[in-house]
Amino acid sequence: MRSDPTPRSRPAWLADAILYQIYPQSFADSDGDGIGDLNGITERLGHLSWLGVNTIWINPCFASPFRDAGYDVSDYLSIAPRYGTADDLARLVETARHHGIRVLLDLVAGHTSDEHPWFTASANDPSDHRYIWADTDEPPRGFVPSPGGRNGAYLPNFFPTQPALNFGYARMAPSEPWRQPVDADGPRANRAALREIMDHWLRLGIAGFRVDMASSLVKDDPGFRETSLLWKELRAWLDRAHPDAVLLSEWGDPAVSVPAGFHGDFFLHFGGDGDGLALRSLWNNHGGIDMEHWKAVDCFFDAEGKGSPRPFVQAWLEAMETIGDAGHIALPTSNHDFSRLGCGPRTPEELPAAFALLLTWPTLPAIYYGDEIGMRYVPGLPDKEGSVIGFAGPDYNRAGSRTPMQWDSGPNAGFSTAPADRLYLPIDPDPSRPTVEGQRADPGSLLNLVRRLIALRASSPELGAGAEVRILHDGFPFTYVRGDRYLVVINPRRRAAAFKPARKPGRGAIGTGRLVEGRGVTLTGDGVEAEGFSYAIVDLDG
Known part of the structure; x- marks a missing residue:
């Protein structure tokens, strides 16, 4: 049994963070190949500084075959060529620092790509236990047949091309002899690898990580006891080695993830006892899509007044009662996995009130790129790098929330100089689409309101996360x-x-x-x- 280390430090800067999520493929293209990149982000830091953002979170930018838009990592220590180089990231971090902006990277901790060298080696070596393998003639339910010389099948974590790293099982089962305890050699090696990966990028100057699918590591783990011990162990190391760095989780349940060692967690469209009720009951960004996995609920930000703020408030109160001052809850406008704030029948005139709540409620505000100008969820797009996820409903395509940033009224909305047919995703075809350029020139725009609200929050301790x-x-x-x-x-x-x-x-x-x-x-x-x-x-x- 592993010890239960108690996290010690909590970087003071996080309490004042204004988070801004950047989907790098779609933010700014500096080299005209139709795909956003790190240098493009660097060139646009002036906009974020002007807006008042002080912390950016960049979706995975590591080497990948991009079957899940970069959440299938083939090398944790290399930048994907489409985005640039490690030197480009270092330049981005340094330039951001001069703007007063910290940079967080996205850490995919629970799985890799099936093209990662770890996996290709494991698929041909029966003695390798970095992944979860069942040495059976028929793949157990949920397992994928081995692609290599090794007999049996492996357990994926999301898509079949994302084999789950082996962090062990909390419970053994005689009928499943492939289960290993959390202190077996494979799980121990993987925990050490996470430390090495984090240390590598933290030494480059990043401020921390948002951790993808943070609750998915230890399998068959009732109450997430062993998963929590794993993260507490990593947090204790982080406190010693990089005390000013932060870990934010994609867990969706701050009452569990913060005591598990994270500095903060996002209210999400899933997670928690209410299955994401905290966020969905607030703005329920389903865009009119019938999602089988995340059923629609009446939300407070509904033009007809069908919802109420009470479910959100109750979920927030319950979470805060558990976490106290040990960490933070982050409240996002949206993200790369669910529809934008501007979606379905919601109109631009409904968005200012949403930002007024976001930037005055005692949570960490998290703005998804483009939401500050009211970019909309664009329906009807093709599947792009695994953007369609069938378990959430046949019509649920995440690409609608991943379209290029709308900078100006020029070609491709200023996102790229590439021909339109070479863009990562099409620009929103609506001729009245909002742009940064147009809204900066309009004192009454959503963008200028968001800027003023951020400035007000920054200058008023009474509006901070802890007041x-x-x-x-x-x-x-x-x-x-x-x-x-x-x-x-x-x-x-x-x-x-x-x-x-x-x-x-x-x-x-x-x-x-x-x-x-x-x-x-x-x-x-x-x-x-x-x-x-x-x-x-x-x-x-x-």
Whole structure:
């Protein structure tokens, strides 16, 4: 049995992080081959600095055959040529540092590509236990037949081309003799390899990792006990070797992942006792798609007012009760795996209220590239590098959230100089698509609002991740006070709403104060009246 090391350090900078996720294939193409790259990101750091972003997370940029858009790694220590070189990454990290921006990489910890040298060696060596092999004539359920000289079959972690690394099983089973304990040679070697990979890139200057499928490592692990011990072991090493670095998990359950050793975790469309209810009940970015795996729920950000903020608030409260000040919850607008904030019937006029909540709620805000200008989920695209995932429904294509960044009104929206038919994915064909250039020139744009909200949060400790929140009304309009100073009112439905508190919300009466940001909200002296799609942030000391 392994020991249960207790994580010690928590980098102070993370509490003030404004996260921005970059899908590198689609952000900016510097060399005209139609695919975004690291130098393209470097060239666009000025936009992120202007916006106020201070932490970027880049989806996997390592060598890969790209059957799952880079989440099938064939060499953890090499940059994929399509993105550039290790020198390009070093230049990006250094330039970002001068802009006050930290860089996080995406660590695929639980599996590799079936083209990784580790796997090709293991597929021909029965004594190699870096992966999970069943030496049987017929592949057990879920296993894939061996592609090499080795008899039997291997266990994949997601797609068949992504063999699961062997971190052991929490429980043995006589009917499955291929199961190995977590302290066997293969699992020990893989844990050591994770340390080596992280150490390699941290020494280059990156600030940490977002860890893909972080809960998937130890198999048949009730309550994730052994998986948690694994991550605590790695966190204890990280605290000693790189105390200013952070680990954020793709777990979707902060109440489990933060005690397991992560500095933070994302509310996601899956995970937790409510199967992702925290995020889906907030904005449910399903885009009208019938997803079998992630069923649609009525969400608070629904124009007809079908949902409520209560499920989100309850999930947040329950998670915070468990994690306390040990780590953070990150709240994303969307990501590369589910539809954008601008999807389905949701219109541009509904987005400002969403960002008002995102940047005033006590979580780490995480903006998916392009959401700051209201880029939309684009339906009807072809399968691209494994973008279609059948278990979530036959129509669920992640490519719709991965289209090129819309920089300007020029060819290919300023993303690339390549011919349109050579682009990684097509540009959104909507002639009214938003652009950074157009919105920077418009003081009333979503982009300029997001910039002002980020600046307000950065200058106001009362709006930070650790400051107090008091909920005055958990209906329409959603009304709360941050740090006993800022009154926030959010009405994401089409119909107007009003609220009169039974007592004063804190310093200053609810009818007094200075409007910092907002539209359509009136303070009446004894309450608030909110028009449809309205929001307000009021300085009660103002």
